[in-house]
Structure formats: C-alpha cells, structure tokens
Amino acid sequence: MHLYDSTIPSGNAYKVQLLLSHLRTPYTTTSLNILSTPPETRSSQFLALNPNGRIPVLVLDDGTPLAESNAILFYLAEGTAYLPDDRIARAQVLQWLFFEQYSHEPYIAVWKYRTYWHPTGFSDLTSPQITTLKERGQAALEVMERHLAGRDWFVGTAYSIADIALYAYTSAAEAVEFSVGANVAAWLRRVEGTEGWVRIKKDETGKNPN
Template sequence: MPPLTIYGNSGSGNCLKVKWVAQHLGLPFVWEEVDVPAGGTRTPAMLALNPAGRVPFVVLPGGEVLSESNAIIAYLAEGTALIPQAALARARMLQWMFWEQYSHEPYIAVRRYQLHYLGRDPADLDPKLKERGEDALRLMEASLGRAPYLSGDALSLADIALVAYTRMAHESGFDLAPYERLRDWITRVETGLGIGPYA
C-alpha cells in the first residue's frame, strides 16, 4: 500500500499533531513541507488538492484528500487505543478536541503567530488573546487534577490535539511556571509520543 502524504508546516502545531499520530501508530507517510508564509498553500496545485487553502491536509493511499487537523487524526486513529472505547470517555475526548479549536488555538496559537512570526509588540495585540489564553491554561490545569490525561487515565487524541500549541505557549507570551500539572502533563504526552521536549 502506498504511504500517506501529509502536507504541512513544521512550525505549526496543527500540522505536527497529524505527524505525531502517524508516527505513533507506525503508519508509513511522506511529509511534504509547505512554506505557508510564502504563500505555499495558495498555489494552483495546492488549491487543486485542498480548496480551503490551508495545511494540514493529507492525501490518503487511495488518493482521497482529507483536511482539518482533528478530523485527520480521528481518521488515522480509528480503532486504536488513542480513541477510548467507552462512550463517555470517547465523548470527553471529542469535547476537548472541539474546545481546542474554539477556545484554545484561537488565542494561544494566534498570539504565537503574531509575536513569534510577525514580530509584533505585545502591547499592540488584542488583550483578549492573553486573557482567554490564560483562561484556557487554567481550565486545563484544573482538569488535570482529576486524571493524568484529559479524557481519563490513558493518552488519547485530546492530549495530542492540545499539547501541540500548549508546549509552545512560551512563544505566545504565556508563562507555564505556575501550571505544575500542565507542565507534568506535557512531559507525559511527549514521552508517550516519543517526541522530545520543545525548546
């Protein structure tokens, strides 16, 4: 069977989570690096594959194209231990994955892009990005007081989806020092995935 092809950018947490799931599950894949700042997602060839003009997206072995990071990892992990079998635990996993795209990524990842890539002054940014990012980190810290992973006692897609930008939060101007459980969780997830710590 031909390998999966992942189109992504190595600086993007949304892209990395797809790569990590494929690696963790031992799926053969080819990584195609896309230069997003240079307009790499907007070329005619790329738009022909993914009209949404974003990465990540994958070309499956049968030629089908699938986009949106959390949809991709859910497809890749179908039938594996990364998706809990129990209905409530599975729903908790999905709850966190939906929350990640609505209440975490829009603040922590967006602030990172503004500071780390565009070099903007923190004083010029919308203060709600920092406020709501801190809200997200506090919620995760509190939730990790109940179980070692977000949806229970085992690593799931929820953890992979949320660790991607959480471990980069210092580049967004967030200090993780007050969040002991969150820092321990990041280390657990990195160890479970076999990836090194983010410098």
C-alpha cells in the same frame, strides 16, 4: 500516506506527525511555504486538496485528501488505543478537540505565530486585540489546569488524541510567555514520556528557539 505541512513548524501539523509517530505509520511529506505572498497553500493545486487553503492535509493511499488537524487525528486514531471505543469517552474526546479549536488554538497558536513569524508581529493589532489574544489563551490554559487536577489524561485513564491535540500548542505556551500551572506542566512531561513521542520539527528560519 502523504502529509502536507509547512516549512515553518506548525503545531497543527505537529499533532498529525506525533500521532503518526506513535502509530509507526510511514508517510512522505511536502512542506509548503506559508509565509510567501501568496502562500503556497493558496495555489489551485493545493486548494483542490483543501478548499480552505491550510495545512495540514493528509492524502490517503487511495488519493483522498483530509484536512483539519483534529479530523485527521480522529481518522488515524480509529481502531487504535488513541481513541476509546466507549460512546461517552469518544464524545469527551471530541469535546476537547472542539475546545482546542475554539478556545485554545485561535489564541495560543496565533500568539506563537505573531511572536515568531508574522511579518509585522503584533504591530497591526490594536492594544485591546493583543490583550484579548493573551487573556483568552491564558484562560484556556486555566481550564486545562483545573481539568487535570487529580487526572493524568484529558479523557478517562489513557493518553488519547485529546491529549495530542492539546499538547501541540500548549508545549510552546511558556516559550511565548503564557503561564503554565503545575498540573499542565506535569501533563506535558507525561506526554513527552509516551512511547513514540517526537519533538516538533526544527525551525529552519531560526526564529523559534525550540
């Protein structure tokens, strides 16, 4: 398998790297520069792999490309302990994958990107836009905090790709000045204690302290 990620650490790529590490699946990587103008993700070769021009893309051994981090997680987790067999539990996993993409990643990931790497930071956003990003990101963390009361994991009683998808950007939330509650903080430590857990790749630009 071959994973396209970015030269800067991407939480969306990290989800895939984390699951591949749990599964001990060997893979090779190409890291694209998404900060160049145009980004390397917009080359015709890369657009042939993902018409949406974004990493991560996983190219399977038969050459089939698969984009969208959570779709890649779902594919890789099939038949493993990271995706339950039970019908409702599988749907609940999807519930959290969609929550992550609609209510969490668009705010916390964008906030992180703007904090560390965006060429103009927050300066091209209006003050209400900045407030909305922060409030919605924080609201997503509150949803997680409430759901985790009395629970170890997002779905059922086992660590799954729902946790992996949510962990990627939640693990960076405090560093970019969101508040993380006690339940989420304890869950972050639980994820970090799982077999095969790896840290997100290092930021070679030196802007991101992790």
